Amino acid sequence: MKHVEKALTKKAAHGPDVDITKYEMGPGSMDAIDDLGKAPRDLAEKMGEVGVVTDEGARDGSLLIVNNAVGHCSLRVSDGMELMPLDRALEKYDGLKDHMWKLVEPDKDKFTATAYTEKATGYFIRIKEGHHIKNPIQTCMMIGKDRSIQNLHNIIVVEKGASCEIITGCATGNQAGDSLHIGISEFYVKEGGSLTYSMIHSWGSGTVVRPRTGVKLEKNARFTNNYVILHPVGTMQSAPVVHLDGEGASCRLNTVCLAHKGSDVDTGGTVYLNAPDTSAEIISRSITKGGRMVARGRLVGNVEKVRAHLECRSIVLDDGGVTLAIPELETKVADVEMTHEAAVGKVERDKVEYLMSRGLTEEQAVGMIIRGFLVGGIRGLPEELERDIDEAIEQANLGD
Amino acid sequence: MLEIKGLHAEAGGREILKGVDLKVKKGETAVLFGPNGSGKSTLLAAIMGYSHCKVTAGSILFDGTDITHLPVDERARMGIGMMMQRPPNVMGVKLGDLVRAAAGGDDVGIKAAADFRLERMLDRDVNVGFSGGEIKRSEILQLTAQSPRFVLLDEPESGVDLESIDLIGTKVKDLLYRRTNCGRRTDGCQAVSALVITHTGQILDYIGADVGYIMQEGAIRCSGRPTDLLNDIREKGYRDCISCRMVVPS
Ligand SMILES: Nc1ncnc2c1ncn2[C@@H]1O[C@H](COP(=O)(O)OP(=O)(O)OP(=O)(O)O)[C@@H](O)[C@H]1O
Ligand SMILES: [Mg+2]
Numbered sequence: 001m002k003h004v005e006k007a008l009t010k011k012a013a014h015g016p017d018v019d020i021t022k023y024e025m026g027p028g029s030m031d032a033i034d035d036l037g038k039a040p041r042d043l044a045e046k047m048g049e050v051g052v053v054t055d056e057g058a059r060d061g062s063l064l065i066v067n068n069a070v071g072h073c074s075l076r077v078s079d080g081m082e083l084m085p086l087d088r089a090l091e092k093y094d095g096l097k098d099h100m101w102k103l104v105e106p107d108k109d110k111f112t113a114t115a116y117t118e119k120a121t122g123y124f125i126r127i128k129e130g131h132h133i134k135n136p137i138q139t140c141m142m143i144g145k146d147r148s149i150q151n152l153h154n155i156i157v158v159e160k161g162a163s164c165e166i167i168t169g170c171a172t173g174n175q176a177g178d179s180l181h182i183g184i185s186e187f188y189v190k191e192g193g194s195l196t197y198s199m200i201h202s203w204g205s206g207t208v209v210r211p212r213t214g215v216k217l218e219k220n221a222r223f224t225n226n227y228v229i230l231h232p233v234g235t236m237q238s239a240p241v242v243h244l245d246g247e248g249a250s251c252r253l254n255t256v257c258l259a260h261k262g263s264d265v266d267t268g269g270t271v272y273l274n275a276p277d278t279s280a281e282i283i284s285r286s287i288t289k290g291g292r293m294v295a296r297g298r299l300v301g302n303v304e305k306v307r308a309h310l311e312c313r314s315i316v317l318d319d320g321g322v323t324l325a326i327p328e329l330e331t332k333v334a335d336v337e338m339t340h341e342a343a344v345g346k347v348e349r350d351k352v353e354y355l356m357s358r359g360l361t362e363e364q365a366v367g368m369i370i371r372g373f374l375v376g377g378i379r380g381l382p383e384e385l386e387r388d389i390d391e392a393i394e395q396a397n398l399g400d
Numbered sequence: 401m402l403e404i405k406g407l408h409a410e411a412g413g414r415e416i417l418k419g420v421d422l423k424v425k426k427g428e429t430a431v432l433f434g435p436n437g438s439g440k441s442t443l444l445a446a447i448m449g450y451s452h453c454k455v456t457a458g459s460i461l462f463d464g465t466d467i468t469h470l471p472v473d474e475r476a477r478m479g480i481g482m483m484m485q486r487p488p489n490v491m492g493v494k495l496g497d498l499v500r501a502a503a504g505g506d507d508v509g510i511k512a513a514a515d516f517r518l519e520r521m522l523d524r525d526v527n528v529g530f531s532g533g534e535i536k537r538s539e540i541l542q543l544t545a546q547s548p549r550f551v552l553l554d555e556p557e558s559g560v561d562l563e564s565i566d567l568i569g570t571k572v573k574d575l576l577y578r579r580t581n582c583g584r585r586t587d588g589c590q591a592v593s594a595l596v597i598t599h600t601g602q603i604l605d606y607i608g609a610d611v612g613y614i615m616q617e618g619a620i621r622c623s624g625r626p627t628d629l630l631n632d633i634r635e636k637g638y639r640d641c642i643s644c645r646m647v648v649p650s
């Protein structure tokens with residue numbers, strides 16, 4: 001505990017430093033919302049923006065957290081999965097605490113230390129052995145109070161041979177733009193299991209976002225992480241760490257980002273390939289429209305016979321922004337296949353004009369190329385995410 | 401319909417077009433010959449308005465309107481369509497989406513894809529990894545969807561195998577004579593005008609041509625009946641052919 005307390009002022013490895021003391025813990029209680037379809041209008045609108053549907057028919061489970069309170073939790077299938085607030089899960093399962101702080105170190109930086117020392121809210125999702133959850137499970141993290149901290153800790157366990165898809169929407173209410181989101185996530189995917197985790201963000205232009213994610217994959221387990229940031233944000237810094245511990249495990253980390261003016265986005269990921277025949281792919285596609293965009297990726301091959309590829313591509317739309325691609329490959333063994341590609345450029349004029357020669361306006365042509373750049377070439381992106389991306393591109397007026 | 405007067409243009413910082421004069425009348429098909437590197441594709445780029453080709457003097461009139469400095473999309477909307485010799489790869493943009501956009505959101509082009517043997521290509525990124533013949537078919541499909549009044553065709557048949565030439569020839573003919581792909585035939589005399597670049601003249605077996613021009617070193621050096629020009633070029637080669645005629649249109 002001592003060393004964690006010491007870390008309460010420890011600067012994070014990346015991203016601008018933040019004075020946590022200017023925020024206070026957000027409210028820990030709220031009136032429950034039994035039916036998401038009857039959620040207050042502003043809440044429902046925000047949920048829609050980040051891919052959370054109020055018609056729960058399309059989801060096999062829904063959970064809503066506002067500030068630091070679970071406001072809704074429902075399941076459409078009772079068989080094969082559990083979805084509940086983390087504190088309930090800790091009461092129910094004695095062993096669950098052994099899954100806490102195993103994949104994220106509490107003294108990593110001031111954000112993890114804060115999450116560790118303060119009471120955190122969160123969810124627990126468990127997919128039972130051999131079960132395939134058909135429709136996505138949705139979770140929504142909303143901040144509703146200005147100058148407040150949202151302090152979350154989520155645990156997902158996908159058991160042997162099980163699979164599910166989770167869509168998480170993160171957003172801030174209109175009056176809560178200047179707030180801090182801390183989110184600790186620890187995901188365990190057991191032998192042969194599969195987890196697709198997609199996150200869509202719509203924060204306020206002053207929001208500070210500091211998620212800390214650790215993922216552990218056993219033999220032949222698969223993990224796909226889709227990180228979509230298309231709306232303005234104050235500063236966001238995220239770098240999930242994935243441990244491919246079992247033979248044949250594989251993961252894919254996709255980031256799709258639009259860095260608006262005033263936004264500082266630092267995303268990436270680290271994958272440790274710790275077992276033979278594991279493979280990893282880190283793909284980042286970003287557009288800088290006057291903001292600052294850092295795309296990191298680090299692949300560490302610790303054993304022989306692993307394959308990994310890292311790709312950061314960026315288009316700079318407006319002058320005045322900053323784009324930085326930092327790919328890292330690391331290994332001490334000989335028999336590995338690890339590659340990276342990085343490219344920073346502009347929307348190519350000849351392509352825009354080619355589309356314009358078919359009658360598209362310049363704005364339509366640029367929009368089409370940018371959409372293709374962002375979502376083309378990324379595998380494993382759910383179709384409805386693509387639709388959300390289309391909408392955000394339309395809103396962003398990329399043609400000007 | 402198209403009138404080019406004293407056109408000078410630069411590409412890559414060098415003057416490529418050095419005073420081009422050329423006319424294509426309404427409903428007429430003009431064919432443009434000329435050795436490699438003489439500036440034929442650059443002329444088409446200037447007519448379409450591609451910015452890599454910078455017009456420094458002269459003018460381009462379309463239907464009497466000066467379009468010399470109009471943006472590409474405005475020219476397209478006025479009815480000019482172009483098949484490029486080497487169109488760019490557009491990663492992430494599906495051919496089907498472009499074909500639909502070219503038809504203004506309509507599905508006519510998509511439905512016609514099978515006739516172009518492109519039904520399985522609609523989900524592919526535009527031009528990425530396309531074979532030479534696939535590029536030609538995809539360009540003509542896009543033009544068909546777009547349905548322009550004036551088409552610029554840059555070597556439509558080059559690199560195409562013997563069987564596919566028939567397909568391409570027929571489709572270009574349909575394009576020029578506005579025959580839709582569902583077999584419906586619109587007014588036959590409402591022919592579309594065209595300016596076609598060819599080295600072999602094979603495409604002319606399908607569409608014919610009313611007038612021919614020879615370009616050399618960035619200017620039109622000769623004009624005449626397309627078949628005569630082609631024969632002269634075949635027999636004497638470009639150099640002699642041009643020195644023999646030396647007809648420079650005023
Ligand atoms: N963007 C450019 N940058 C530099 N040079 C260029 C550019 N575009 C054209 N050129 C040059 O201009 C000249 C004419 O090129 P163009 O493509 O118009 O020839 P062409 O008559 O179409 O030849 P071909 O029959 O080989 O297609 C060539 O020497 C070419 O290298
Ligand atoms: Mg050419």
